[in-house]
């Protein structure tokens with residue numbers, strides 16, 4: 001059991017089965033040491049949670065949980081891509097999109113759900129650059145979508 | 155005539171003249187083997203098609219066609235950048251932005267227009283990571299904008 | 309004093325102190341020669357300027373100034389990351405997000421504020437690929453957020 005697998009177990013996080021490609025795109029592309037991950041949605045046990053918009057019916061805390069769940073799905077994809085999570089050298093970047101009304105301005109607090117997760121799981125290697133922006137609508141009506149760029153040893 | 159040029163001809167796709175830089179930015183930057191492409195709009199014969207928002211006056215099929223057209227313009231830029239399309243080793247990533255009302259949730263079906271094109275043209279090398287998100291508005295009122303990252307041999 | 313520092317002085321641009329990380333993410337990650345920068349906001353002397361939406365109460369010129377300010381903050385982060393701005397080999401990409409109403413379609417004219425700055429400061433090395441899209445809302449109510457990818461010598 002790898003160091004990161006052990007850390008996930010300590011945190012009580014069970015990785016889902018990595019979602020299969022939905023179309024003519026793939027969940028990840030490994031290009032040398034750069035692992036490029038498609039945008040992940042807040043799936044939990046195969047179901048989407050926290051549908052809707054921030055600033056409307058969702059609270060920042062619900063958005064945070066949705067972002068954390070996107071992060072867990074990103075980690076599941078990383079594991080599917082490289083097998084051993086100990087190969088993660090650095091989470092380079094997260095791109096966070098938050099379904100937002102025109103007056104909602106706390107996108108950073110929402111995306112922190114994924115940022116905090118990455119540091120809990122990967123320690124300093126989880127500290128990443130990121131962007132957090134609002135969007136009017138996301139696939140399947142989810143509140144958060146997050147993509148990522150990861151440096152891995154191969 | 156290259157393998158990919160032949161494939162484009164089979165598909166009945168004529169590449170447009172790659173759009174010139176619109177300002178102090180450029181349509182592509184080649185950095186080692188990484189080709190970084192600026193967001194492309196659905197130009198056809200020098201005119202923009204399918205202006206407007208998904209969820210309002212545009213159908214998913216019209217959005218799909220707009221995304222396919224963005225893809226054709228991306229391929230024209232790739233050719234302008236590296237000359238021979240057979241130098242494409244992998245379409246690494248597409249970033250898809252769909253002008254959407256707050257209730258439109260089929261951004262993936264729209265961006266499939268570009269994803270399907272990449273696989274039709276480049277085969278397995280066309281299978282990419284991607285994100286698909288809604289936006290309230292895009293340059294010149296277009297329905298879709300797509301940027302890309304491509305691995306090329308130089 | 310470096311060549312680029314001299315150029316900044318000629319332009320009358322004083323770099324701010326690079327903003328500290330706001331959470332479990334960092335303002336930049338240096339991965340080999342690739343410097344990945346988090347989305348920057350239009351801070352001036354520690355205060356945000358030009359809050360609101362394009363197409364509503366902000367003019368294109370105000371949006372342009374906000375984008376220029378995001379660009380100045382990006383340059384401050386680049387300096388914090390690599391010390392000497394003469395190490396910038398190329399601004400590879402800017403990702404521009406503009407808080408927009410559904411009918412505002414001049415995102416490119418807004419993001420030009422950062423694009424023009426990069427070429428003023430870095431010359432040809434400042435010519436970059438970019439995307440410019442509308443968003444309904446941004447962190448803290450700002451009008452513009454811009455992230456970047458830069459090739460640096462290390």
Ligand SMILES: [Ca+2]
Nearest residue numbers: 310311392394
């Ligand atoms: Ca120097």
